Amino acid sequence: MHLNTETKPKLLWLQGVTCNGNSHSFLNLESLEQLLDKFELLYHPLLASTFSLSEITSLQNSCDILIFEGTYDPEFTRNNIPLKEILPYYALHAEHIIALGTCASFGGMFQSLAPERNSGLLYKVEEEGGPLIAYKKRVINLSGCPVHPEWLATTLQMLLAKHTIVVDDLQRPRELYSSLAHHGCTRNEYFEWKVDTKGFGLKEGCLFYEQGCRAPLTHASCNTILWNEVSSKTRVGTPCFGCTEPSFPRTNYFQTKTNMSIPQDVPLGVSKRAYLTVAGMAKTFHIKRLEGVLIDYKRDH
Amino acid sequence: MAKITKEERKNGIISAALALFSQQGFYVTTIPDIAQKVGMSVGNFYNYFSSKEILAKELILYISDYLGKNLREINMKEITTEEKIQEIVSMYFKMASDKPEMIEYFLRVYLSNREVFGSDCAGMICVSSFVTEMMIFFEEGVAKGDLHNQDFFSAFGLFMGYLGGMVFLFGEALLPEPLKEYEESISLNIYNALKHRD
Numbered sequence: 078m079h080l081n082t083e084t085k086p087k088l089l090w091l092q093g094v095t096c097n098g099n100s101h102s103f104l105n106l107e108s109l110e111q112l113l114d115k116f117e118l119l120y121h122p123l124l125a126s127t128f129s130l131s132e133i134t135s136l137q138n139s140c141d142i143l144i145f146e147g148t149y150d151p152e153f154t155r156n157n158i159p160l161k162e163i164l165p166y167y168a169l170h171a172e173h174i175i176a177l178g179t180c181a182s183f184g185g186m187f188q189s190l191a192p193e194r195n196s197g198l199l200y201k202v203e204e205e206g207g208p209l210i211a212y213k214k215r216v217i218n219l220s221g222c223p224v225h226p227e228w229l230a231t232t233l234q235m236l237l238a239k240h241t242i243v244v245d246d247l248q249r250p251r252e253l254y255s256s257l258a259h260h261g262c263t264r265n266e267y268f269e270w271k272v273d274t275k276g277f278g279l280k281e282g283c284l285f286y287e288q289g290c291r292a293p294l295t296h297a298s299c300n301t302i303l304w305n306e307v308s309s310k311t312r313v314g315t316p317c318f319g320c321t322e323p324s325f326p327r328t329n330y331f332q333t334k335t336n337m338s339i340p341q342d343v344p345l346g347v348s349k350r351a352y353l354t355v356a357g358m359a360k361t362f363h364i365k366r367l368e369g370v371l372i373d374y375k376r377d378h
Numbered sequence: 379m380a381k382i383t384k385e386e387r388k389n390g391i392i393s394a395a396l397a398l399f400s401q402q403g404f405y406v407t408t409i410p411d412i413a414q415k416v417g418m419s420v421g422n423f424y425n426y427f428s429s430k431e432i433l434a435k436e437l438i439l440y441i442s443d444y445l446g447k448n449l450r451e452i453n454m455k456e457i458t459t460e461e462k463i464q465e466i467v468s469m470y471f472k473m474a475s476d477k478p479e480m481i482e483y484f485l486r487v488y489l490s491n492r493e494v495f496g497s498d499c500a501g502m503i504c505v506s507s508f509v510t511e512m513m514i515f516f517e518e519g520v521a522k523g524d525l526h527n528q529d530f531f532s533a534f535g536l537f538m539g540y541l542g543g544m545v546f547l548f549g550e551a552l553l554p555e556p557l558k559e560y561e562e563s564i565s566l567n568i569y570n571a572l573k574h575r576d
Contacts, residue, residue, distance in 0.1 A: 336520030338530035339513050349517070350450075353510045361501030 086237070088116040089133070089140035089167060093160055094187040094195070095147025097122070098223035099178040105305060106226035115237060116142070134158040136166045142236060143171040144229075148180040148187035149208055150195045161208070164198075168209055173236050174198065174216045177229065182218040182247070183323040199248060203323040218248040222320035227302050228253045247323065249296070257345065258292035258309075258317045261300030268293075271360045272367045277331075278314040281371055286340065289332045291319030293344035388426050390416050392440055395433055400482035404434060404491050431494055438488045438495065438504045441480050445473070446507030453514050459524035462515060463572075464565040467541065471557040474545040481545050512537070525572050536571055540564065 090100070100123050106112065113124070119140055120126045120133045128138065134156040151161035168174055176198040179185035183197045199207040199216055209216055219228055232250060235242055243251045259265070267274070267283035274282025284290035292300070295317055299309045310317050318330050334341040343352040366374050382390075394415040398407045409430055413423040427433040452465045474481045488495065488504075495504060502509045516533055519525035525533070544560060547553050553560075 336518075336527055337513070337516035337525070337533055339517040341517070341521060350510060350514060353513050354506055357502050357506050357510060357513075361503055 085115060085117040086141040087119050088142045089119040090121040090144045092122055093145060093147030093149045094153050095180060099146045102223035103226050103229060106230055112230050112233065130156050134163060139170045140167055141171065142173045143167050144175045144177050145181050145198055146177045148184055148195050149198060150191055164208060168212055174209060174212060175232065176216055176218045178224050179220045179222045179320055179325050182220040185222065186326050216248060217242060217250060220249060220321040222325060225302060225304065253298050254296040256298050256301060258295045258297040258299045262292055262311045264311060267367060269359065270364050270367055271356055284311060284316040287333055288316045289330050290316035292317035294342055295319040295322055297321040391426055392437060396437055396479040396483050399487050400479040404487050404494055434494050435499055435504060437483060441484055442505040442508040446511050449511035453511055459519040459522060460569045463569050467565045468561050470541050471561055474548060475557055482549060485542060485546060523574055526575050533572055537568055540568060
């Protein structure tokens, strides 16, 4: 079975244990209609589809692209049919399988409901231990809680165009996950000079030191491909929660874990020694422009 | 006789200046004093350091790097936090006994004449290699569950203030015993003050 332009590729959207977050996120895609027009949508829980859930769970069809949203729990049922029967049936012949969201990628939020049997499609947190490990080469992980709709759209467009999708060591497209959420953050100057924000929701200051921001440790393009084309967590003054990483969910999202006032985790690939040396020096200087509200700086002069 | 390299000559100036500054103080010591002690002309001295202030800054960087290098070796060892405290105390006291001019310079010149060092040494810049290693020591101690998680400067002040005070007493010849005699009890006191509390 191969994707071709004469007949539309058949797209099937299945759900495991999920909050529907990725389905809802996808509905915010600006080009949703144009994108869906390129596929035959066999089934989607929220969108008009060719088949009903009962027809899908009768296991009579096949799909070209399988999207799986949610944590995989083999005993969890859809239309009284357990996932351990539905998933392998469609995965067997699907040309591409997309594990959509952190739950489907690593187990995520619902992993803890039954930690001994729940997992992502390939990974149980960071270890290989999911049901589709034998199909690893056909599986693409799109982590995120939820996944940015553009990330899914980009991946689907690449598959349509038969582009090779280069993946990282967690099977995520490098195109979307090689940069960090820190890249493109409008607060980078505050990070450089180690100026903390004075509270949530403010435009000024960095959220890394006290507010728990995980952007310098998180592979995600949230600040380069903006949400709803205009925004991101850090842009509105909320810390990045690191939701694209296997370690998600964590606890204490709004607090940076420190040991003796020193961040326990430092930016990816930077040694703690190097980070502390540079941070210590930067903190020495006081940049008047960065200390107050930007729009008021030199207003009276 | 082997020719003295420029690097060796520079180190000679550093040693002589450390001795003079720590004994006589920064302001009283002149460049001719230093040049004479090294056995070079004043003109040649300026080939190495263009002013007394620049030399003073070079000295504090030298001391900080020396301490930082020794601390780093201790930090890299696979030993307990309590043992690291013992090694840091021992290293610091050994330095105070064997190279008293280094600690004297730090306490009597650097901390007492901050105006000499100006903005180039603002905050922790000139002692960064030393302070960074202390940060690593404290952070790892907390991460391992050995030390109580608290403000960095509260812990840093307790540790270094204690050692600095003892070295000061030693320098004033007020201690009845050699510094080494106090290593064990002081290490234990520091550990007890900083250790994890249930």
